[in-house]
Amino acid sequence: MISRSGFLFALLVAGLVAVLPVTTSAAEAGWKAGTATVDITPVQKHWMSGYGGRDHPAEGTLHPLFVRVLAIEDASGHRAIVATSDLLGIPQTIYDNVSARLKRKFGLKRDQIMLHASHSHCTPVLRGALYDAYPLPNDQRPVIEKYSDELEQKYEDTVGLALSRLAPATVAAGQGVTRFAVNRRNNPEAIVPKLIAEQALKGPVDHSVPVLSVKAADGKVMAVVFGYACHNTTLSFYKWAGDYAGFAQMALERSHPGAVAMFYMGCGADQNPLPRREVFQAERYGQMLASAVEEVLLQSPAPLPAQLATSHAFATLKLGAAPTIEELEKAAQEKPSTLQRWSVRLLADLKAGKTLERSYRYPVQVWQLGGRQLWIALGGEVVVDYALRFKQEFGAGTWVAGYANDVMAYIPSARVLAEDKPPRTNGRPGYEGNTSMYVYGLPAHTWADDVEHTIATSVQQQVQQLKAAGTPTKTSR
Numbered sequence: 001m002i003s004r005s006g007f008l009f010a011l012l013v014a015g016l017v018a019v020l021p022v023t024t025s026a027a028e029a030g031w032k033a034g035t036a037t038v039d040i041t042p043v044q045k046h047w048m049s050g051y052g053g054r055d056h057p058a059e060g061t062l063h064p065l066f067v068r069v070l071a072i073e074d075a076s077g078h079r080a081i082v083a084t085s086d087l088l089g090i091p092q093t094i095y096d097n098v099s100a101r102l103k104r105k106f107g108l109k110r111d112q113i114m115l116h117a118s119h120s121h122c123t124p125v126l127r128g129a130l131y132d133a134y135p136l137p138n139d140q141r142p143v144i145e146k147y148s149d150e151l152e153q154k155y156e157d158t159v160g161l162a163l164s165r166l167a168p169a170t171v172a173a174g175q176g177v178t179r180f181a182v183n184r185r186n187n188p189e190a191i192v193p194k195l196i197a198e199q200a201l202k203g204p205v206d207h208s209v210p211v212l213s214v215k216a217a218d219g220k221v222m223a224v225v226f227g228y229a230c231h232n233t234t235l236s237f238y239k240w241a242g243d244y245a246g247f248a249q250m251a252l253e254r255s256h257p258g259a260v261a262m263f264y265m266g267c268g269a270d271q272n273p274l275p276r277r278e279v280f281q282a283e284r285y286g287q288m289l290a291s292a293v294e295e296v297l298l299q300s301p302a303p304l305p306a307q308l309a310t311s312h313a314f315a316t317l318k319l320g321a322a323p324t325i326e327e328l329e330k331a332a333q334e335k336p337s338t339l340q341r342w343s344v345r346l347l348a349d350l351k352a353g354k355t356l357e358r359s360y361r362y363p364v365q366v367w368q369l370g371g372r373q374l375w376i377a378l379g380g381e382v383v384v385d386y387a388l389r390f391k392q393e394f395g396a397g398t399w400v401a402g403y404a405n406d407v408m409a410y411i412p413s414a415r416v417l418a419e420d421k422p423p424r425t426n427g428r429p430g431y432e433g434n435t436s437m438y439v440y441g442l443p444a445h446t447w448a449d450d451v452e453h454t455i456a457t458s459v460q461q462q463v464q465q466l467k468a469a470g471t472p473t474k475t476s477r
Contacts, residue, residue, distance in 0.1 A: 247286025
């Protein structure tokens with residue numbers, strides 16, 4: 001027979017057990033997280049990236065540039081790092097060197113390392129990236145090399161600091177929306193204001209705003225990682241700046257003191273912030289993006305279980321036909337331009353006995369958080385078709401990042417590639433699918449026709465591998 005006091009004790013215990021799943025603390029949730037940031041604003045006279053018309057180094061700073069790092073660890077001890085940066089793109093040499101450093105120092109493999117670039121066009125030129133695009137004077141090469149070496153060290157140091165700060169946390173995923181991105185292939189920039197007024201904009205877009213919220217044990221926001229599919233090309237002056245993404249990050253960090261706000265680019269290679277060119281416009285778009293993130297945070301999305309699955313593979317992307325000697329010799333005689341510099345360099349390589357590359361080692365990465373949030377990260381400047389395709393295949397809540405790990409060229413879909421092949425009867429310059437290859441220096445006019453199929457196959461295989469390992473992959477939010 002149970003005494004009255006024993007009965008009351010039993011009820012109390014039962015009550016506690018009943019509410020524990022609702023009031024689970026961060027420590028019991030299983031996630032750990034740590035953050036760190038480092039200022040990467042150049043201190044020497046340094047050439048600016050982004051626009052081929054640049055003809056001298058930067059003249060000042062609108063706001064500082066940063067690398068921001070989030071380290072996470074799941075209940076099993078599996079770790080990964082997300083590093084975002086106010087950079088145009090991360091070249092292959094820096095990606096390879098940083099990956100090697102992080103493996104040597106912290107035991108992190110490529111599948112555990114996700115490097116993002118915001119693609120702001122007011123950021124420094126990096127080693128070996130788009131050299132044909134700029135009339136770089138010889139005295140800039142050592143400046144760029146030194147900065148790139150220091151950048152690699154900063155990645156290592158900042159990742160180490162974030163890992164050293166791992167502490168109990170909760171991790172949640174949500175998705176918002178903002179609508180300033182415009183498909184630049186289908187909407188001539190000069191008439192975009194008119195098209196907006198008439199609600200007549202055309203072309204595919206992805207206006208979703210993925211949000212990863214990380215909160216410390218006390219419930220305060222520790223980090224927020226968010227994405228958007230739109231070029232950071234509002235600004236084109238000679239001052240260091242993170243463009244709209246920089247303004248969005250600053251706004252969120254002001255709103256959440258002590259938090260680290262981290263932007264990543266979605267599949268925005270054919271999307272522009274329009275209208276543009278003024279600082280107030282960059283700030284406006286940044287505020288719009290930050291507001292979309294705040295809406296998600298206000299809704300307090302449900303925490304994700306402390307499960308992290310990571311995958312990575314290199315897909316072999318074949319290049320299209322190589323330029324002929326006759327083509328190169330003709331272009332090499334023209335006045336200085338991206339195409340002229342590209343042709344001169346390739347002719348010199350051929351004269352030296354080098355063979356032009358016919359393929360590229362392309363990084364494809366897939367993460368899954370909490371057994372349900374799928375995050376696909378693709379290298380290069382990826383057009384919006386890829387995001388729309390993978391959301392259709394894997395669920396509307398799927399996150400698809402471009403400009404991740406290695407930015408080597410534009411990545412057209414099969415549709416864009418076909419549209420941009422000469423003769424282009426619709427009058428567009430064919431940039432994303434064709435002439436952009438000169439800017440990045442690859443020895444071809446285009447990618448091979450199977451570029452989308454090759455990338456999609458790698459993504460599908462990795463998703464299936466995660467599924468076979470016992471983690472669900474359908475994201476329907």
